[in-house]
Amino acid sequence: MTLLVEVMEKPLDPGYAEEAERRAEAARAGHPARRRGLAVVLLLLLAALLGLLTVSAARQLRAPQADVAAAREVLENQIVDRRAEVESLQGRSVALSDEIEGLQHTALASEDPGLLQTLQRDGVVSGSAAVSGPGLVVSLSDGDAAQSEADPDASARVRDADVQTVVNALWAAGAEAISVDDQRLTSLSAIRNAGDAILVDLVPLPGPTYVIRAIGDADDMQTAYARSGAPAYLQLLGSRYGIQSSVTPQSDLSLPGVGNQTLRYATPSGAGQSAPGSDPQETSSSDTEEERS
Numbered sequence: 205m206t207l208l209v210e211v212m213e214k215p216l217d218p219g220y221a222e223e224a225e226r227r228a229e230a231a232r233a234g235h236p237a238r239r240r241g242l243a244v245v246l247l248l249l250l251a252a253l254l255g256l257l258t259v260s261a262a263r264q265l266r267a268p269q270a271d272v273a274a275a276r277e278v279l280e281n282q283i284v285d286r287r288a289e290v291e292s293l294q295g296r297s298v299a300l301s302d303e304i305e306g307l308q309h310t311a312l313a314s315e316d317p318g319l320l321q322t323l324q325r326d327g328v329v330s331g332s333a334a335v336s337g338p339g340l341v342v343s344l345s346d347g348d349a350a351q352s353e354a355d356p357d358a359s360a361r362v363r364d365a366d367v368q369t370v371v372n373a374l375w376a377a378g379a380e381a382i383s384v385d386d387q388r389l390t391s392l393s394a395i396r397n398a399g400d401a402i403l404v405d406l407v408p409l410p411g412p413t414y415v416i417r418a419i420g421d422a423d424d425m426q427t428a429y430a431r432s433g434a435p436a437y438l439q440l441l442g443s444r445y446g447i448q449s450s451v452t453p454q455s456d457l458s459l460p461g462v463g464n465q466t467l468r469y470a471t472p473s474g475a476g477q478s479a480p481g482s483d484p485q486e487t488s489s490s491d492t493e494e495e496r497s
Contacts, residue, residue, distance in 0.1 A: 334460050338455050339379070366437075374425065381420075426453055
């Protein structure tokens with residue numbers, strides 16, 4: 205009971221009471237005000253010093269280094285040179301393929317017309333020969349949010365999966381030949397992405413509009429395409445992300461060829477011998493069109 209009475213009568217410890225009295229006397233003398241003012245000044249000076257150091261460090265980090273800029277310039281020049289070299293080699297390959305096709309046509313036109321027709325048909329199916337005819341043109345364009353310079357929205361871009369969906373629907377609708385931005389699709393073609401860029405056979409497509417051309421019976425293809433899931437899928441992309449799409453029938457389309465294709469695993473079935481004058485690559489390139497995307 206004595207301890208409880210003492211706690212109730214003297215709730216403050218004598219040491220705390222002494223310290224409180226000492227601070228009260230110092231306050232009456234005016235010392236804490238000077239200390240607080242000095243502490244504020246020191247705090248402001250420290251904050252200013254830290255700000256200057258931060259600004260200086262940021263400027264040094266953002267300043268372009270001479271070595272880094274030089275290395276970047278060398279890489280950019282190499283990329284431009286290699287791209288020009290690749291384009292030159294691709295053009296030469298197409299020219300040589302056209303020359304070979306012309307020589308074959310000249311040699312077989314009188315010797316073996318049947319074999320010539322077989323080679324031409326295989327060239328159309330495999331994608332090595334340029335083709336023309338009626339068909340459909342499907343266009344996909346990035347949404348306005350993706351083209352905004354201030355804050356572009358990556359989700360409003362056309363994806364490789366979107367192009368694949370349209371291409372697969374066109375193959376299923378009866379397309380005989382398809383190209384994406386003048387890149388002809390074959391049984392070895394691949395549509396994929398690298399970052400925000402869409403690649404067709406490792407060739408980047410410029411965007412923001414992607415044009416898919418398909419040759420076939422325009423009326424039948426349009427009907428079969430409308431019955432597939434692609435239109436509903438594109439409508440969903442349009443309502444959710446603002447991606448624009450259109451389907452237009454054309455009476456005359458021209459698709460480029462890609463030259464002879466190199467197969468690594470496919471070989472002719474049967475006795476292991478191809479027909480006279482036929483090429484194993486051409487024979488094995490008649491896979492189903494749905495597998496070409």
